[in-house]
Amino acid sequence: MxxxxxxxxxxxxxxxxxxxxxxxxxxxxxxxxxxxxxxxxxxxxxxxxxxxxxxxxxxxxxxxxxxxxxxxxxxxxxxxxxxxxxxxxxxxxxxxxxxxxxxxxxxxxxxxxxxxxxxxxxxxxxxxxxxxxxxxxxxxxxFNNKEAKKNKVKLSDREKEVLYLIAHEKSTKEIAEKLYVSINTVETHRKNLMRKVGTKNMVGLVKYAIQQGLI
Amino acid sequence: MxxxxxxxxxxxxxxxxxxxxxxxxxxxxxxxxxxxxxxxxxxxxxxxxxxxxxxxxxxxxxxxxxxxxxxxxxxxxxxxxxxxxxxxxxxxxxxxxxxxxxxxxxxxxxxxxxxxxxxxxxxxxxxxxxxxxxxxxxxxxxFNNKEAKKNKVKLSDREKEVLYLIAHEKSTKEIAEKLYVSINTVETHRKNLMRKVGTKNMVGLVKYAIQQGLI
DNA sequence: ACTCATGTCACGGAAAACCGTGATTAATAA
DNA sequence: TTATTAATCACGGTTTTCCGTGACATGAGT
Missing domain, CATH: 3.40.50.2300 (Response regulator)
Structure with a gap:
């Protein structure tokens, strides 16, 4: 050595x-x-x-x-x-x-x-x-801005599950099939995730997921 | 200590x-x-x-x-x-x-x-x-699959620029305005990025960008 | 001279995401 | 008891992404 x-x-x-x-x-x-x-x-x-x-x-x-x-x-x-x-x-x-x-x-x-x-x-x-x-x-x-808010929100188990799948490049349809729920439900979860995380699209969600170590 | x-x-x-x-x-x-x-x-x-x-x-x-x-x-x-x-x-x-x-x-x-x-x-x-x-x-x-390909591709300067903006949650329209090119052009870049990176959506692009340290 | 990568643009259609709004049930916290 | 949340679902409409296909100009490399 x-x-x-x-x-x-x-x-x-x-x-x-x-x-x-x-x-x-x-x-x-x-x-x-x-x-x-x-x-x-x-x-x-x-x-x-x-x-x-x-x-x-x-x-x-x-x-x-x-x-x-x-x-x-x-x-x-x-x-x-x-x-x-x-x-x-x-x-x-x-x-x-x-x-x-x-x-x-x-x-x-x-x-x-x-x-x-x-x-x-x-x-x-x-x-x-x-x-x-x-x-x-x-x-x-x-980082008394978006980041701080991002880190304060609490995601429910189901939301984390959905976020995980989103970050794994699954579409809403695929996620719905995987979780045995309707597409509407997954879309609601996604909407809530975006609201909680403070972003307007999937890109923000993925960045959040990676930052939080969820994937 | x-x-x-x-x-x-x-x-x-x-x-x-x-x-x-x-x-x-x-x-x-x-x-x-x-x-x-x-x-x-x-x-x-x-x-x-x-x-x-x-x-x-x-x-x-x-x-x-x-x-x-x-x-x-x-x-x-x-x-x-x-x-x-x-x-x-x-x-x-x-x-x-x-x-x-x-x-x-x-x-x-x-x-x-x-x-x-x-x-x-x-x-x-x-x-x-x-x-x-x-x-x-x-x-x-x-990992003789997507990952390997991901690490081999070369992105052009313009593509990196577009990818950077995508990863910063900019929409195609916003990117087009910022770069003074048409939406069609940005979409073409995005398509080429997805082809090169080997993914089918923005989520994959963002993950790639983060992995490569582009953001 | 020819090929290839780059950068630009166009069109049309399908699919997916985005947005607002509201509703039901169950469980839990105040 | 009441209020809140989590989880589920619905609907209609707008916007964006996704996909294929093709085209043109430029410049670098073979």
Whole structure:
């Protein structure tokens, strides 16, 4: 088992215990290299230009320069730097700001090591990683539009069944036959689905179904 | 940073060097526990019932009882056991058999540690994990149907544009207005899209668009 | 020179989706 | 008890999608 790439990491946190803990954890994982650490944003800004890490793991709540301000200052100069925010609490305003600043991931301090590794791997591979709770908040508060409404509606079992079949490219007629009900009934379900989901056609329904993981 | 869960792992490989290597690597990662190892399938079948691992990492090519046979024998008795196949070569027949046997993941021996960890985390969380090359093979050979064709077709720029708008819930009329062409033209594009993608309606197009990351 | 893909447009008909409105039954929640 | 929901069905009308078929111009590649 060869190592293809080593991920160079820089960590910023004003809590020394946390800093030490995460450093030990990540140091014991080959494939990862801790290039350096800092206890505040100012120090981080000095060190990062020379060290050129792949990933910056930063606390959000820090004195003077917090994680968001740090991200803002780094984002333009280092567009390829992946920034993983680690925070002890999750309020939507902070998360919203962090996302706007351009972080690539956001996890909570009470999440396990397994998820930390997953987050690191994910953002290193160019994707964003947000922990489950944060995803929920994003849906609930930032996307305060159609999306939010989409996620609030409750579909009945029958409606889910119909939606599932729609998303599997079945026509109304086919669905009616499959469920042993009339075409009119299926059309009513479809209408109700569109009303609940907030869309005007099948395309919206399919997108919703995929987004919700119903297919 | 607390550890939520520890992942219990059992490893089978007839190459002792590989076995030692992977054991050392994984032992250095907290969150993972190597419960035991075996150099052949028979030995593994003896040890696994007592050790009850979460994840079995097994080589595919082994004498007497190979990884696929091992999977077949374990799958029924231990439905919750996650099995990660590790193989040095990737031919579609083997992969096909492995998937039918019920493995949860398939990676290659030349992949890095980072991906190994990703695979372990992924299958531990109940999802399947297949390395990129394997995914490609799956698409090319096993799903020798619509899916394969879907991934082979080339859409023209204009078609992609139309597909993008379709997936954004625009009607033919709206698309025609937006692109300054006639409705007939948009319908032709849509027809060609459906022909190329291999579907009979908008639902299939949207699913394709999402799958291809066009929206 | 010829073929092929692309992009444009047209026509007609069948099928399906879309929309509004209303109704019945059963079960459940307030 | 009353109100709400889920699930069922109906009807009529409009709009859109779906399908086949054909045509023309352009440009790139063989």
């Amino acid at each position: 060869e190592v293809n790439k080593e991920i160079k990491i820089f960590i910023v946190d004003d809590h020394k215990m946390f800093l030490d803990g995460i450093t030990v954890i990540l140091n014991n994982i080959s494939g990862l290299i801790i290039l350096g650490v800092a206890e505040n944003g100012k120090e981080a800004l000095k060190l990062i230009p020379n060290l050129k890490p792949d990933i910056l793991i930063t606390d959000i709540d820090m004195p003077i320069i917090d994680g968001i301000e740090l991200t803002n200052q780094l984002r333009l100069s280092y567009p390829n730097l992946k920034i993983l925010a680690v925070s002890s609490h999750n309020n939507s305003t902070t998360i919203s700001k962090a996302i706007k600043a351009g972080i690539n991931g956001y996890i909570l301090k009470n999440t396990g090591k397994v998820e930390l590794l997953k987050a690191i791997n994910t953002i290193f591979n160019g994707e964003n990683y947000f922990t489950k709770e944060v995803k929920q908040l994003i849906n609930d508060s930032i | 607390e550890v939520n869960k520890e992942i219990k792992i059992f490893i089978v490989d007839d190459h002792k060097m590989f076995l030692d290597g992977i054991t050392v690597i994984l032992n250095n990662i907290s969150g993972l526990i190597i419960l035991g190892v075996a150099e052949n399938g028979k030995e593994a079948l003896k040890l696994i019932p007592n050790l009850k691992p979460d994840i079995l990492i097994t080589d595919i090519d082994m004498p007497i009882i190979d990884g696929i046979e091992l999977t077949n024998q374990l799958r029924l008795s231990y439905p919750n056991l996650k099995i990660l196949a590790v193989s040095s070569h990737n031919n579609s027949t083997t992969i096909s058999k492995a998937i039918k046997a019920g493995i949860n993941g398939y990676i290659l021996k030349n992949t890095g540690k980072v991906e190994l960890l990703k695979a372990i985390n992924t299958i531990f969380n109940g999802e399947n994990y297949f390395t990129k090359e394997v995914k490609q093979l799956i698409n090319d050979s096993i």
